[in-house]
Amino acid sequence: DAGVTQSPTHLIKTRGQHVTLRCSPISGHKSVSWYQQVLGQGPQFIFQYYEKEERGRGNFPDRFSARQFPNYSSELNVNALLLGDSALYLCASSFPAGTEVEKLFFGSGTQLSVL
Amino acid sequence: GIQVEQSPPDLILQEGANSTLRCNFSDSVNNLQWFHQNPWGQLINLFYIPSGTKQNGRLSATTVATERYSLLYISSSQTTDSGVYFCAVAPRAGGTSYGKLTFGQGTILTVHP
Structure with missing residues (x-):
């Protein structure tokens, strides 16, 4: 089975631009989380x-937004990029069932x- | 919010040595996971262990929830164990964490041949 897949792997943008990052969860997983490192x-x-609803939001500005599609894949959007947005963006999936519901x-x- | 402190920040070992990594957290948790981030940035889930003890090969972990700490043991270390080890938690007070984990700063492990 394929793991969590993200695209693109690398991206170079300039300040003020917009970016869209994509994530496909493990087959059968319904929960997707986004992290910045x-x-x-x-x-x-x-x-x-x-299940396509936002269940949690961290302390990030409104320039950051996300959504989840009917097939449980997800997009993270960042508007008006700043130099400080340069980072590794990680997507995680989980399958809320059983004893390890949130692994x-x-x-x-x-x-x-961001240049 | 909940605070997570990992120690030591850096650890250098010779191949074959054993090590213990520690994670202290400031509040009761219902979710605690250990991850290994390899040099290519991939985060690998090692354990889901909000309480108790688990073992997986050369690795084992123990969480003492009442005393708010967790330990990760690595035995007979190999060069492939090098990387950053993260502890991540979610507070019990928040109910279901829905994937929202607070990570520690990590322990950088270097294993020399």
């Missing part, structure tokens, strides 16, 4: 979607560089 730090929670499985990430 700045170099040298642990990942920081951005959004979580379950997260991460994709390889999208490395975003």
Whole structure:
């Protein structure tokens, strides 16, 4: 079975531009979470979607938005990019069932560089 | 919000050595996971362990929820164990965490041949 897939793997943008990152969860998983990881730090929670509804939002500005589609894939959008948005963006999926209901499985990430 | 502190921040070992990584957290949790981030950035889930003890090959983990800490043991370390180890938690007070985890700063492990 395929794991969590993210695209693109690398992206270079300039300040003020908009970016869309994509994530496909593990087959059968209905929950998708997004994290931002700045170099040298642990990942920081951005959004979580379950059954196409937003269930959690981290401390990020309104320039960040996301959505989940009927097939449970997800997009993360960032508007008006700033230099500080340069980071590794990670997507994680989980399958809320059984005893390990919230064990997260991460994709390889999208490395975003803002120039 | 909940605070997560990992120690040590850096660890250098010779192949074959054993190590213990620690994670302290500031509040009761209902979700605790250990991850290994390899040099290519991939985060691998090692354990889902909000309480108790689990073992998987050379790795084992113990969470003492009442004392708010978790330990990750690596035995007979190999060069492929190198990378960053993260502990991530969700507070019990929040109910279902819905994938919202707070990560520690990580422990950077380097295993030399």
